[in-house]
Amino acid sequence: MYNRRTFMLGATATAAALGLAACGGEGAGSGGPDTDAAPSEQTVGVAMPTQTYERWVADGDNIKKGLEEKGFTVDMQYAGDDIPTQQQQIDQMINSGVSALLIASIDGASLSSQLDAAAAVGIPVIAYDRLLTDSENVDFYVTFDNYTVGVNQANALLFGLGLLDESFEPSPDAPEGPLNVELFAGSLDDNNAHLFWQGAIDTLQPFFDDGTLEVPSGQMDIDQAATQRWEQETAQKRMETLLTTHYAGGKEIDGVLAPADPLSRGILNALQNAGRGDTIEDGLPIVTGQDAEIASIKLIADGVQHSTIFKDTRNLAEQAIISTESILTGEEPEANDTETYDNGVKVVPSYLLEVQMVLQSNYEEILVETGYYTEEQVEAGQL
Known part of the structure; x- marks a missing residue:
């Protein structure tokens, strides 16, 4: 599920620099979104795992605010760390005709049928922070290293x-x-x-x-x-x-x-x-x-x-918004890792963000x- 890398980092250690590369291949949904539609005509479905953890609340708030500032409508759902609930929420988003899905999964291997359904109607899928596994129907991944x-x-x-x-x-x-x-x-x-x-x-x-x-x-x-x-x-x-x-x-x-x-x-x-x-x-x-x-x-x-x-979930949310907007306008989202994140079916093109050690x-x-x-x-x- 990963390539091993070994390196030592300082107290404000950051992720290793990786050469930028465009992600290749077709999107999961062969039909694709309507790239001519204005943001105001598109809804992004955002599936979050839980509100129990402080960080997921911050992630959700930042994503919703950022997408709405771009003009998109946001359908955001928290699943209470319950897998069937998250499956049902994503099913509802697909049935309602969202233009794209941004998913932070509870269990990365539990959503294969939902990803298949999204692909069948041309809805692109971006995995957020947690990799979606055992499916070819994942277009992109934004996460930290x-x-x-x-x-x-x-x-x-x-x-x-x-x-x-x-x-x-x-x-x-x-x-x-x-x-x-x-x-x-x-x-x-x-x-x-x-x-x-x-x-x-x-x-x-x-x-x-x-x-x-x-x-x-x-x-x-x-x-x-x-x-x-x-x-x-x-x-x-x-x-x-x-x-x-x-x-x-x-x-x-x-x-x-x-x-x-x-x-x-x-x-x-x-x-x-x-x-x-x-x-x-x-x-x-x-x-x-x-x-x-x-x-x-x-x-x-x-x-x-x-x-x-x-x-910094502010940066992660920002990158997720950039990647979502790229896909919905018919562009390839920028990736800086096209080798590491093998989900068991495909290597998912990814954008990795830096991390810092806090003492x-x-x-x-x-x-x-930094505020x-x-x-x-x-x-x-x-x-």
């Missing part, structure tokens, strides 16, 4: 453990180890979870191989580490079980690879409740994250959560100074 997200998460963990220095090179003052860590992954039905995991494991593997890092639970396969639906409560319960089973008697746990902020907060709750420290300064293990959710940014500012990965030392520069959050929001831990 998800393998790089995993690399950054692993580097953040290694940095927090003192194994890498501020330049993300091997630290001359690195502890000898072994250091004890545990690994968490996302939901297996989300293709991105596999990319995050692979980027992280490729980066951590040399440290496992030389004995610097150990996983006392032995749970080092993605199936063992997975967190269904990315649920905070599930992550917290698993962390509680790991502590009870493998860290009894005060055995040290030094760090946790966590792939998303809600999981990070669940893990931190379990660690704090077990008396493993209140902050990193007083012994709380290093815990990573992703999505730069406001609650986790406050934890980073307060020295509780070590890091997160910022994926206590740089969260203000990355998030406050993503205000200082007051960070202090309160809520929008």
Whole structure:
């Protein structure tokens, strides 16, 4: 489902530069949209997975606002993380005659019949952030460099453990180890979870191989580490079980690879409740994250959560709008990756955006100074 790439990144690490290339091939819908129609005559169906995660609300708001500013009508539906609901919503959009579909799936492999139906009536499909798999009827994909997200998460963990220095090179003052860590992954039905995991494991593997890092639970396969639906409560319960089973008697746990902020907060709750420290300064293990959710940014500012990965959804929404507009005007959307994202049937032309590692030392520069959050929001831990 991906090509492996290995590279080290700095604290504001960005995705590797990729040569721009036009995406080739015919669109999924052979009939195609009416490219002569004015935006005011076209409706874009936007299928979002859930409103539970802060970032999906921001994504939806940004997409809707941007498309409407271009003159399009937007039919946006949130599915409450329920696959049948999302299937029904997309069916309704197709039946209503939308001009294009922009889909952030719950399960990328669950929409084949909907994609077939869209193709049959010439509705182009853009996968948003999560790859739509096992179907040829996917025209384009806009996302972040998800393998790089995993690399950054692993580097953040290694940095927090003192194994890498501020330049993300091997630290001359690195502890000898072994250091004890545990690994968490996302939901297996989300293709991105596999990319995050692979980027992280490729980066951590040399440290496992030389004995610097150990996983006392032995749970080092993605199936063992997975967190269904990315649920905070599930992550917290698993962390509680790991502590009870493998860290009894005060055995040290030094760090946790966590792939998303809600999981990070669940893990931190379990660690704090077990008396493993209140902050990193007083012994709380290093815990990573992703999505730069406001609650986790406050934890980073307060020295509780070590890091997160910022994926600027403003930029992702903007690129999705650009790509949608290109398709609806008969142009090929610009791709900067035409090799990596094999969905099991075809390699989907993609546009990958940059990511940034957020630490206590740089969260203000990355998030406050750019206007993503205000200082007051960070202090309160809520929008």
